[in-house]
Amino acid sequence: MAADPKAVPISQLSLHQLDQFKSQLDEDVAMMTASLQQLKIVQQKLVDSKESIQTVAPKNESKEILIPLTGSMYVPGKLKNTDSVIVDIGTGYYVEKNIKEADSFFQRKLDFVKKNLEQLQQGLMEKHRMRDGLIQMMKLKIQAQSSIANS
Amino acid sequence: MAGKAMLKEQERILQDEIQKFRGLQKEIQKCASSCSQLDTQLNENKNVKEELDLLEVDAVVYKLIGPVLVKQDLTEAKQTVEKRLGYISKEIERYTGTIKDLEKKQTEAAEKLSKLQQDYQQAMMKAGSVAR
Numbered sequence: 257m258a259a260d261p262k263a264v265p266i267s268q269l270s271l272h273q274l275d276q277f278k279s280q281l282d283e284d285v286a287m288m289t290a291s292l293q294q295l296k297i298v299q300q301k302l303v304d305s306k307e308s309i310q311t312v313a314p315k316n317e318s319k320e321i322l323i324p325l326t327g328s329m330y331v332p333g334k335l336k337n338t339d340s341v342i343v344d345i346g347t348g349y350y351v352e353k354n355i356k357e358a359d360s361f362f363q364r365k366l367d368f369v370k371k372n373l374e375q376l377q378q379g380l381m382e383k384h385r386m387r388d389g390l391i392q393m394m395k396l397k398i399q400a401q402s403s404i405a406n407s
Numbered sequence: 408m409a410g411k412a413m414l415k416e417q418e419r420i421l422q423d424e425i426q427k428f429r430g431l432q433k434e435i436q437k438c439a440s441s442c443s444q445l446d447t448q449l450n451e452n453k454n455v456k457e458e459l460d461l462l463e464v465d466a467v468v469y470k471l472i473g474p475v476l477v478k479q480d481l482t483e484a485k486q487t488v489e490k491r492l493g494y495i496s497k498e499i500e501r502y503t504g505t506i507k508d509l510e511k512k513q514t515e516a517a518e519k520l521s522k523l524q525q526d527y528q529q530a531m532m533k534a535g536s537v538a539r
Contacts, residue, residue: 342469342476345458346451347491349484350476352467361458368454 266393271401274394281387288380295376299369306362309355314338410534417527424520431513435506442502449495456488 266274317338322330341358342350353361459468459481468484469476 346455347448347488348471349455349459349479349488350469350471351458351462352469 266390269393271394271397274390274397278387278390278394281383281390285380285383285387288376288383292373292376292380295369295373299366299373302362302366302369306359306366309341309358309362312338312341312355410537414527414530414534417523417530421520421523421527424516424523428513428516428520431509431516435509435513438502438506438509442499442506445495445499445502449492449499452488452492452495456485456492459485459488 266277269277312335316335319335321333321335323333324330338355340352340354343353343358343361344350345361462468462481464481466481468479468481470479470484471477
């Protein structure tokens with residue numbers, strides 16, 4: 257199996273090995289791009305949650321709201337509790353938080369997601385760089401081979 | 408002829424070993440995917456533990472059991488999450504160990520396979536030259 261490009265200069269690898277390595281990199285890039293998309297979706301959801309808790313503010317107390325009972329049935333009601341919300345913290349646990357705590361919770365999660373997005377972006381760029389290097393090397397080898405064949 | 412029968416036997420053994428090798432590969436893949444699932448769960452539970460640790464002693468915690476949010480005691484919730492973290496970590500260790508063993512077996516099987524293939528090819532060439 258082709259070695260890590262840092263351990264063996266890719267000019268020493270055969271065309272077949274380079275192709276195998278390229279396929280591996282293609283898979284990695286596809287996987288990372290998919291993960292990137294998922295993270296972006298999560299980020300959007302967190303932003304939406306963070307914004308929506310702002311509407312549960314004291315200034316909206318006693319305002320009329322529609323409460324979903326099922327996917328298509330709502331019930332009219334009045335907003336009573338404007339100082340706490342229940343937040344999903346994962347693995348089936350929910351915590352009652354006041355607006356300020358909930359806001360900082362979402363901010364924490366957003367920061368976490370942002371950090372991961374940045375790391376993933378960097379990794380993805382690195383993979384692209386390696387892949388481009390491989391393709392260059394493959395082109396050179398193909399040219400070399402065809403010039404030998406022609407001579 | 409005795410030569411032909413031996414060749415057939417070698418071929419059969421070769422096919423057997425190939426099947427075993429493929430089986431090992433499938434096992435390793437299964438373990439690897441379990442491992443990655445467990446890793447995701449581990450991280451999620453770690454995040455929950457961090458959040459619970461940030462809470463005041465009188466914070467209100469609920470657990471989703473079916474369609475019902477059931478009130479939980481904060482200390483109890485923390486303990487449950489800790490226990491889960493311990494369990495998942497142990498499972499990950501177990502799977503990692505299994506994968507190491509399987510990979511060792513796979514390398515041995517690969518060596519055996521390549522030797523059998525070489526022997527088989529040589530035998531085929533000999534059989535070919537004798538028939539002439």
